[in-house]
Amino acid sequence: MKSKAIYPKVAADMLTVLGTWVLGFLGVMILVQVGKTVVAFINGSEVDTYFNAVFIASNIAMFVIGIISTYFLHHYVENGVTRKDYFKGALVASIGLSIALPIIAFLVSKLGEFIVMNIDKVALNQADINSAVMETDGNIVGNIVQAFIIAPHIDPSSNWLLAITTLSLNILFFFLVGWFIGASFYRFHVVIGLGSILVGIIIITIKDSLLRLALDLPLPDQYISLDFLPSSASIPILLLLLGLLAWLIRSITKRVSIKM
Amino acid sequence: MNVKVNSLSLTYGNHRALKDVTFELDSYKIYGLLGRNGAGKTSLLSIMASFHEPTSGSITINGEVPFENASIMQQVAFMYNKDYKDESDHAINVLKGVARYRPYFDMKYAEYLVKRFKLDKKKPIKQFSKGMQSALNVIIGLASRAPLTIFDEVYLGMDAPSRDMFYKELLEDQQNHPRVIILSTHLVSEMDYLFDEVIIIDEGNLMLQEEYDSLISKGAKITGNAEIVDDFVQSKQLLNVEQLGNTKAVTIYGELSKTERTIAVDKGLEIAPISLHELFVHLTKEVEDNEK
Known part of the structure; x- marks a missing residue:
C-alpha cells in the first residue's frame, strides 16, 4: 500500500508558521501606515499607499524569512520527514505566501485609500517608484542596495492584477534567494556561504532586468544589462531562473547532514 | 524490526568516527549502547536516524536503506540532548507538532507523562530548566512509540528521581508496546538492569555485542x-x-x-x-x- 504523501502536511504547517510571521509584518506595516497618515493629516501633506509601502519593505521581509526557512530542515528530519518532503513542502509554502501577501496588501491598501479619500486634508502620493531607480549613480553598492529596496513596480491603480503578480514574483525571488543563501551557510563553510550571497545578488539583478524588460519599464544603467533580449523572452527566462534557484536549493539540501 | 549495520564507517575530515562497524539488532529488546566520550555512539545513532550518510558501508532497517526513505524515517525516533534555547512554544504545542509526523504517537500518553514529570504547560520551553528540557525529550521519545526508538543520553540533565521515573515508564511502555529501544549512556551502573543486550563501542570500533546476562x-x-x-x-x-x-x-x-x-x-x-x-x-x- 502506498503511504500518504507527507509534503502537503509540511507545506500546510510551514505556511501557517511563515504566514503568521508575514501577518505580523503586515500588521506592523499597518501601524506604520496609520502613523504616517496621522502625520500627513497634521501637516496636510501626502501619504503613500499601503500597497506601495509594503512593496518596498516586503522584499527584505521575505528575504529574511527565506533564510530562516533553512532551519526548519532540522525540525523535520528530526521528526522523520525526508529532506525531499521538506523541500517540496517549503517550496509550496513559499509560493503560497508570495501569492497571499500581495493580495492581503492590496485589499488592506484599498480599504486605507477609501478612508484617506474621506479625510480632506490628506492626499495620496502617486509614487513613481521606478523613476527612483534611474536616479542612482550606477555604482555597484548603490545598485545592490537599490535592488533590495526598489524592485520593478507596477502601481495597482493602473493594473491591479499585474501589480499583484509583479509583487508576487519579486517576493518569491527574494524568498528563494534568502533560502538559497541560508542553505549554503548551513551546508558549507563561510567562504562558500559568502559566495552564495554574490550569486544571490547576481540573480536578483538579472531578475530586475528581466522583469523591467517584460513590463516595459525603464532600464537603469547597471553592471548586468539584458536590454539586448526581446521582451517576449523575459518571462520564460524569469521562470527558468526561478527553476534554477529551486534546483540549487534542492541540490544543496538533498543529502545535507543535520547539525546537532 | 531489523537493523543491519554492515562495515559502517564515518569520517569527518581526518577523523574516523566509526571504523568498519558491523552488528545486527533483530528483536524488540532494550539495547544498551556503551562507549566512552568520543567513542562514536552519537555518530552511529545519527546515521540510523538519517541525520548523516555513512562514508562507507551500509545500514538497512527492515531491509531498506533509511536515508531519505520516508516510510523508514517515520519509524525511527532519535532523541538527543537538544538545545531548546530558541523554542518559545509550550510543551503541549510542541508535542502536537511532533504527533503530526509520528504515525504511532499517543497524545494521551504524552499528556500523562507531562503531568508525571511535572512540566509547566504554560511556560515557553526555552525557559525550562535543563532537567525539564531533558524530560520533554524523554516524553517525545516514549510517546512517539516509534518501532526504533533511540535515546542518546537525553536523561543526563534529569535529576535522580526523574531518571528513575523514566526507567519505570520505559520498562512499562516497552512491555505494552514492544519496540527496538537503544539507550546510549554513561550511567552504566544505574541503567544496567534495563538492558536486554549490550553493545560496547570504543574508538569507533565495535568491541562487543552480547546478551546482558551472558x-x-x-x-x-x-x-x-x-x-x-x-x-x-x-x-x-x-x-x-x-x-x-x-x-x-x-x-x-x-x-x-x-x-x-x-x-x-x-x-x-x-x-x-x-x-x-x-x-x-x-x-x-x-x-x-x-x-x-
Whole structure:
C-alpha cells in the first residue's frame, strides 16, 4: 500500500508558521501606515499607499524569512520527514505566501485609500517608484542596495492584477534567494556561504532586468544589462531562473547532514 | 524490526568516527549502547536516524536503506540532548507538532507523562530548566512509540528521581508496546538492569555485542593469595589487577567452567561477579592501555 504523501502536511504547517510571521509584518506595516497618515493629516501633506509601502519593505521581509526557512530542515528530519518532503513542502509554502501577501496588501491598501479619500486634508502620493531607480549613480553598492529596496513596480491603480503578480514574483525571488543563501551557510563553510550571497545578488539583478524588460519599464544603467533580449523572452527566462534557484536549493539540501 | 549495520564507517575530515562497524539488532529488546566520550555512539545513532550518510558501508532497517526513505524515517525516533534555547512554544504545542509526523504517537500518553514529570504547560520551553528540557525529550521519545526508538543520553540533565521515573515508564511502555529501544549512556551502573543486550563501542570500533546476562557471567573477580591467583588466571584475559600485601584481586574476562570454579574454591580463592559498570570501565581502559 502506498503511504500518504507527507509534503502537503509540511507545506500546510510551514505556511501557517511563515504566514503568521508575514501577518505580523503586515500588521506592523499597518501601524506604520496609520502613523504616517496621522502625520500627513497634521501637516496636510501626502501619504503613500499601503500597497506601495509594503512593496518596498516586503522584499527584505521575505528575504529574511527565506533564510530562516533553512532551519526548519532540522525540525523535520528530526521528526522523520525526508529532506525531499521538506523541500517540496517549503517550496509550496513559499509560493503560497508570495501569492497571499500581495493580495492581503492590496485589499488592506484599498480599504486605507477609501478612508484617506474621506479625510480632506490628506492626499495620496502617486509614487513613481521606478523613476527612483534611474536616479542612482550606477555604482555597484548603490545598485545592490537599490535592488533590495526598489524592485520593478507596477502601481495597482493602473493594473491591479499585474501589480499583484509583479509583487508576487519579486517576493518569491527574494524568498528563494534568502533560502538559497541560508542553505549554503548551513551546508558549507563561510567562504562558500559568502559566495552564495554574490550569486544571490547576481540573480536578483538579472531578475530586475528581466522583469523591467517584460513590463516595459525603464532600464537603469547597471553592471548586468539584458536590454539586448526581446521582451517576449523575459518571462520564460524569469521562470527558468526561478527553476534554477529551486534546483540549487534542492541540490544543496538533498543529502545535507543535520547539525546537532 | 531489523537493523543491519554492515562495515559502517564515518569520517569527518581526518577523523574516523566509526571504523568498519558491523552488528545486527533483530528483536524488540532494550539495547544498551556503551562507549566512552568520543567513542562514536552519537555518530552511529545519527546515521540510523538519517541525520548523516555513512562514508562507507551500509545500514538497512527492515531491509531498506533509511536515508531519505520516508516510510523508514517515520519509524525511527532519535532523541538527543537538544538545545531548546530558541523554542518559545509550550510543551503541549510542541508535542502536537511532533504527533503530526509520528504515525504511532499517543497524545494521551504524552499528556500523562507531562503531568508525571511535572512540566509547566504554560511556560515557553526555552525557559525550562535543563532537567525539564531533558524530560520533554524523554516524553517525545516514549510517546512517539516509534518501532526504533533511540535515546542518546537525553536523561543526563534529569535529576535522580526523574531518571528513575523514566526507567519505570520505559520498562512499562516497552512491555505494552514492544519496540527496538537503544539507550546510549554513561550511567552504566544505574541503567544496567534495563538492558536486554549490550553493545560496547570504543574508538569507533565495535568491541562487543552480547546478551546482558551472558556478558555479566563472563566477568569475574578472583581474590586470594597472590601466587595462587596468578597461577589460576594465567590463561585468562586480565582486565584489572589490584594487590594489597600478599592478597591479590584480578578481574578477568571470559567464561569460567564449572571445573575451574571448583578448582578455585578448592584453592581457597574467592570468585565474585562484577558489574557491567566495572566490565565496561576495564574493557575500554584495557584497549587504551594496550595502545599505549
